[in-house]
Amino acid sequence: MRQPPGYEDKGRHVIFMLVYVDDIIVASSSQEAVDALLHDLDTEFAIKDLRELQYFLDIQAQRKKDADWAGCPDDRRSTGGFAVFLGCNLMSWCARKQATVSRSSTEAEYKALANATAEPTLICLRFKGFVVVVVVVVVVVVAVVLVNYCYTALPGDLKTCSLYLCLFPTGRKIGRKRLIRRWIAEGFVSEKQGLSVEDVAETCFNQLVERKIIRPVEHSSDGKVKRCQVHDMVLEYIISKASDENFATVVGSQWFMPTRSNKVRRLALHSTDSKRAKETDRMNLSHVRSLTVFGSLDHLHLKSFKAGIVQVLDLEGCGGFNENRFSVSDICKMTLLKYLSLRGTDVKKLPSNIGDLKYMETLDVRETKVCVLPPSVGQLERIRNILGGDKGTRTALKVPREIKGTAKTLHVLSGIEIAEGTNTASELNHFTGLRKLAIYKLPISDQNVASKKKSDHMLKELISSIQYLSGYYLQSLIVDVESSEFLILLDAMDSPPAYLTALELSGRLVKIPKWLPDLGKLVKLNLSATALHTDTLKLLSKLRTLFSLTFSVCAAKHDPDITAILVKNKSNYRGEIFVPAGGFLKLKLLRIFIPHLPSLNFSEGAMSALERLELRFKRLEGLHGMDKLESIHDVIMTVDGQVEGTTKLILDELKRAQGKYVLNVQE
16 A cells, blocks of 8 residues: 555654645654654755754644553552643543553653653554555645644735735746735735835735745845745645635636636636636626736637726736737726736737826836837826836837826836937936836947937936935846946946945946945845956955845847957956955855856855855856855856866866765756
8 A cells, every 4th residue: 555645664663754845743653763864854955953843833732741650559550641732632642551560750751751652653553554544634634724724823914915826826936026016906915104015015925935825936136035836735725715705716727716606806817728718708707806817818808807997917928919809909998907917928019008007006018029118108197117128138128208207106117228319317317216227228329429429418317317316215226238438427426326235237347336345235236247357356345235246247148348358357367266355244145157257266264154156157267265165055057058178177076075065067
């Protein structure tokens, strides 16, 4: 008979394991077997032994025992007993005379303790196959009880936010920002106690992580969760609850979700084939306020929905926009729409009347062919996030002059182009509420004197706007630098952006701005690999709050000027990069993505807090001093192309010499 999940036979000993997300409970008749198991796990995974079980998912686990020494007047045998509790529920109990006479009360206590520990093992050995079935049932039932307990204990707002997870397919990686912005659009969170609605939503997300409702699967370079997943058992429970409360309807899910009402409020289509389309057509969709589609739009009729009440429309990654079935122009009839994501779709153009969506808060057209925002975007009175362009290829989104109309509410303006002939650069200083500004393309002046004069004037206006916004709420700044004039102006800024927490300067960056080492709040720094050399690292080591540091070049761009800068740097520093001792007090992550990586040398005491090193290259010329990194845990190396020559020798040596860190080489 197949053994149940969690059953492991170690010869004459039996071990049971209950696994929930990243928590494991281990029980056995032998402490030696437990120690051996933990040792095996520790060689493959990073685990922490919390010793004897006290609490699991906020439930107190108790095991009580007692002994009455020599209590029987006839044979002087002691009476022992024990009781096993899960929370306040009695799971097992026993009270009986001990088999032998104990010579002391201590011996009687030890015998009682041994009986309490051994009883589950004795049951398993006596009933074998029968117990296998029972154990499976018990484990599943206990897990369901635990999930129910966790959900019931959630505050009302967290319950609503957790139910929302049922809209995503099993195993889907859910973006943190995507989820948070949707919560806000649905009205699940609101400002309180002086915190913005975004801060409140972030807090809710973090609490769901802490309570194991969701688990992080990917982190951003600033240490925050980037994507998360829902455990299958938790998701099944959430789907059941959402169905009972008519919170949402899911079509095409792995889990069966009956429609308990003819009023569908939130609809998620995990599959959009013809069979599912017919199932959707039979529903009453006139009350749908949220629509999420995964896959293709080929069989979906947008006209089936009562457009006037839809507030969330998430079509990320969908294809199949068609004028007869699902047209972009039909979206503008959703007058209450707050969240619109067309990210990664085959949309090429936004309708000219997009400004009719007066309640729009988030407009996401990243990784599409949309390269121009229509002038009516300036009529979006409540817009908070405009996301465009493609970060990988650095294609940018042109914004019209009329965007000035969104200045009072806009918080994020990402992936834009500062184009010649527009006044975008000068009018950016009106967007005093901006938290994040990402500019993917700047004008490059040619040899024409008149054109160069206009371009230089625009760059001066942009620098002025950045300085002005830095005095308000600007925390994240991204600029793709292809203009030497802009670099000169950036270096000469009178009042640098002192409150930045994230800064990215890519492109033809030769040296860092002189004010950069003085940014006292900077957590995340991404720089072009053209600025990677020993002198830069010496300056950056002064950043006391820096969490992550990245040097990279855009793989999609084959810029001969960037190649020339990299070659010159290698020549000037004799093909070596030295990481200085001291400094980088809080740096946890170092990433270097460069085709030809010079010899990288870590000095004694360098980057003492560094935990993760990521390198990506075609050719590696050397890596020295890894044993001097005091806190290093993970080393990830990705080789673009075939490994050969010096690179292969270096990697082979690292594999043989690896010690306290885990080396992962991806070829």
